[in-house]
Amino acid sequence: MQVENTEFRPKIVAFCCNWCSYAGADLAGSSRLAYPADVKIIRVPCSCRVNPMFILRAFQRGADGVILCGCHPGDCHYTTGNYYTRRRMTLLFSMLDYLGVENGRTRVEWVSAAEGVKFSTTMNEFVAKIHELGENVRLEDLRCKN
Amino acid sequence: MYRIDKSRLAELFAAISGNQDLFLPLRKADQTNYGLWSEEECFDLDTLKTVKSAKDCFFPQSEVLYRCKNEDGKLSIDPQKLCDRPFVVFGMRACDVKAIEVLDRVFLSDPVDTFYAARREHGIIVSLACHEPEETCFCKNFGIDAAEPGADVETWIIEDSLYWKPLTEKGEALTVSLAGLLENADAASAPDAAEKAEKAVAKEQSSIRDITEKLPLSHLNLSRFKPENTMELFDSPLWEEMYKPCLACGTCTFVCPTCQCYDIRDFDGGKNGVQRYRCWDSCMYSDFTMMAHGNLRTSQMQRFRQRFMHKLVYYPANNDGLYSCVGCGRCVSKCPASLNIVKVIKKMGGEA
Amino acid sequence: MQELITRAKELLADGTVSRVLGWKKGDMGWDPEPAYFEKEEDLKDFVYNPFCGANLSKYLIAAGKLEGTTLVFLKPCDTYSFNQLTKEHRVKREKTYIIGVGCHGTLKAEKVLSAGIKGIEDAAIEGDTLKVKTLYGEKEMPLMDALLERCKVCKGKIHVVFDELIGAEEGEEAGPGELAGNRFAKVEELEAMPPKERFAFWQEQLSKCIRCNACRNVCPACSCLKCVFDGNQFDSSQKANVDTFEEQMFHIIRAYHVAGRCTDCGECSRVCPEGIPLQLLNRKFIKDINTFYGEYQAGADTESRAPLTDFTFEDVEPGIVSERGGGR
DSSP: OOOOOOSOOOOEEEEEETTTHHHHHHHHHHTTOOOOTTEEEEEESOGGGOOHHHHHHHHHTTOSEEEEEEOOTTOOTTSSHHHHHHHHHHHHHHHHHHTTOOTTSEEEEEOOTTOHHHHHHHHHHHHHHHHHHOSOOTTOOGGGOO | OEEEEGGGHHHHHHHHHHHSEEEEEEEETTEEEEEEOOTTSOBOSSOSSOSSOTHHHHSOSEEEEEEEEEETTEEEEEEOOOOOSOEEEEEEOHHHHHHHHHHHHHHSSSSOOHHHHHHHHHEEEEEEOOSSOOTTOOGGGGTOOTTOOOSSEEEEEETTEEEEEEOSHHHHHHHHHTTTTSEEOOTTTOHHHHHHHHHHHHHHHHHHHHHHHHSTTSOOOOTTOSGGGHHHHHTOTHHHHHTTTOOOOSHHHHHOSSOOOEEEEEEEOGGGOEEEEEEEOOTTSTTTTOBTTBOSOOSHHHHHHHHHHIIIIIHHHHTTTOOSOOOOOHHHHHOTTOOOHHHHHHHHTTOO | OHHHHHHHHHHHHTTSOSEEEEEEOOSSSSOOEEEEEOSGGGGGGBOOSTTOOOOGGGHHHHHTTSSSOEEEEEOHHHHHHHHHHHHTTOSOGGGEEEEEEOOSOOBOHHHHHHTTOOSEEEEEEETTEEEEEETTEEEEEEGGGTBOHHHHTOOBSOOSSOSEEESSOTTOOBBOOTTOOOTTHHHHHHHHSOHHHHHHHHHHHHTTOOOOOHHHHHOSSOOOSSOGGGOSSSOOOSSOOOSHHHHHHHHHHHHHHTTTTOOOOOHHHHHOTTOOOTHHHHHHHHHHHHHHHOOOOTTSOSSSOOGGGOOOTTOOOTTHHHHHOTTO
């Protein structure tokens, strides 16, 4: 007998920079630290590669939360990339908030290659937050909904 | 002829929408546009020109044509259902009614556009005479009478009454369904009321015609816009001068009641399949008529010329001299650079 | 106005400039169009009155590619756009002769017409009254009811770049005119709303969008040769108003792309056929930039680094948005 699964499984997109955060995620894995499978990681060369449009696209395509991880400020592989990210995301998040999208669906976290633990706790926290907020309806595109 | 108190319009709309969908000018966020009526909506019959025309009701700005889905290797195609329920569009002005004729000639001639045809078949148009045409109106040039808007039912709002005159079978049927509300003012059965109504309408009509006669743009010279002048107009050096302020936005085409070009696009909805939809296109856009080899019209001047040549020369050449401008004046009031068809007519028509 | 024509004729005659970019009389008195004048006699149709709202800076991108120098008339706020374009190397300062013209506010024709003023021939601003010359004699209305939104919060009478001034004084006081209100008032009002209401507000406004792209095409900051929304590989329906998402996406991204470069010239809200208050999106970015990274006015100079191409080590973290809560 098939049991229908009605529990809310959030879809979460995590953009991770190649040099720090992706390695941090790797470390979390090899250290056997758990984080929910709802998080789908997209590897980017630098957090600064993430165009604000990527974040909106993710929401359009059904993401319930988007998190962006990069090297700690000062540690960017490309020296200054994440400083720009910081400004860009601050403004974008503020704009989304201004448009009435629930606060907390977007997040930026700096995770170094040595911070497997931080990666795992961040993801756990973020998923919990999205569970609390529920499904993303304000930025959804009906054409992408089943 | 029939009559109803203006104060009872909401009742009338409720009665109409009881049997079918009703679209009419609604006031929303400070603008008036055609929309689906419901009791919470605020209708606005005083605004002469809705931002977009009623074209939307028959030829929506975007509509899905079909959806396809790939489920476990099986491809399914699900065509969009054609309109199969009657609906009423209330409050269309004479120019917008005439614009439907322009669209009909495009979409109802072979090959017939089935989506449009289905909407035309099920749509009932109740037109409304323009109490006070504005200075941006120039419908008179195209033989349109704002005092006699035509369509299935024509109406006039005069002081506190709305006069209602069915003209076609569809209009008669709609009138019958509203018998409880509309007061009879028919010559045979209610001669007194009929006389009063006819008098009121005749007075209103002559007042509207007087105003139209005096409007600044009512007497344009269209004589040069003939098929035999096509090449001469096309090659005119004036285009080069006129197009310059054009921003290449699509405002004029999207507010125009007769612009009929559309584009067909796909939207990839991921797991939800692909939607093929069509949406209005604008000849002002650089990707208009884009083909594999590139674009035919490579400069904004050519695109600008295309729009006006189409309205004033190409379309009439193919449609018994019917211009595809109805003089609604929306472009006159909305163009961000204050360009419009009137300026083109004046300049190309030889006026200073 | 006569002074402007005379000066333009002089400059055309002595060969300083090859053409004049200004405004040409329309059919109605309230619809002047931006126009080029190449011969002295063409200038008979030149007009400059409060209906000349169009910011001519953007036309200078095209004018810069033409032979010779272009004379352009810029209102105080238009000069900010010009400066910004100079900074981005989109216009050629050396091929432009700028006459700064005095401005007492520009009008929203619709508002004047809907106040019942018809047969408009000309208009002039006297103090807080708008005097309109019409076929039916002189008409008056309160200036505040006729002004474009941007002029109600005028950013000042000063020209930041010019070759000469006509109808304006050099060193005229910077800062907003005496009528100007707080340009962030409405932004603050929205910020104070609960998110749900804010969302409803934007939903209602943005769903009116007809995707005509007028806001983008008129914007002096939107000077890309090919807009990202015009790419045909990109899955965006740049001309279809499909549902609210695409409209939201378009307007957020458009505002974002001009963030830090938008001079708040207000052209986008002037041209929107559906009257969407687009300035509220741009001003939100300006306000945030001012709060987080220090006061910044795009176009005030041609050297400074734009806020989004700059950083400091001490910048706030994006988390500030949720920490402070409620949209401020």
